[in-house]
Amino acid sequence: MLQLTASFFQRDVLQVAPELLGKVLATPKHRALITEVEAYRGEEDLACHASKGRTPRTEIMYHEGGHLYIYLIYGMYWMLNIVCGQADSPEAVLIRGIEGLNGPGKLTRYLGIDKSYYGEQxxxxxxxQLFDPGVCLPYRTTPRIGIDYAGEPWVSKPWRYLIK
DNA sequence: GGCACGATGTGA
DNA sequence: CACATCGTGCCG
Structure with a gap:
């Protein structure tokens, strides 16, 4: 199986996100299909952490696609994101679900992903690693979860992608 | 230094 | 529905 590298991620996050569905996320001990993702796109997207501008936390989102953006939420859960797009264009895909595990916090706990993965390429x-089984799966979209604070139009953008 | 608040998950 | 639990951004 071919491994996905930088160029795959160095495109608009809205193009990359649906293509990540069905890709295989691999660690030394695990291997799982991605089933659900969400796109966060640019400083103008008030649901995107980069809407606060460049900070030590969001710094990696300003790098070119292919790096990992990891952050802690609710003091308990590590969120796994893949930076997309070109340098200075802060975009990222949140991995929300893998086969057999729904929920972004559950999958990182299962895979053992934490802050130490921040910036990994x-x-x-x-x-x-991320592998491409070479299949394209049918999917559906919905608004993103847990970002009501962002308000319109961001709260309504259909930027959550799930395998059908 | 202090404070409010999450891109969540669990269990009552 | 309550709440655990802590890094981050923002204010002072």
Whole structure:
């Protein structure tokens, strides 16, 4: 199976996100199909952490696609994101679900992903890789979860993608 | 330094 | 529905 590398992610996050469905997320101990993702796109997207501008936390989102953006939420759960797009265009895909595990916090706990993965580069890492089984799966979209605070139009953008 | 608040999950 | 639990952004 071919490994996904930088160029795959260095495109508009809205194009990359649906294509991530069905890709295989691999660590030394696990291997699982991605079933659900969400797109966060640019400083103008008030649901995107980059809407607060460039900070130590969001710094990696300003790098070119292919890096991992990891952050802690509710003091308990590590969120796994893949940076997309070109440098200085802060975009990322949140991995929300893998086969057999729904929920972004559950999958990182299961895979053992934490802050130490921040900035890791897909294609160069030996702790985490993404493979392409070469299939395109039918999917549906919905608004993103848990971002009511962002308000319109962001709360209504159909930027959550799930395998049908 | 202090404070409010989450891109969540669990259990009553 | 309550709440655990802590890094981050923002204010002072």
């Amino acid at each position: 897909l294609g160069f890492s030996d702790r985490i």
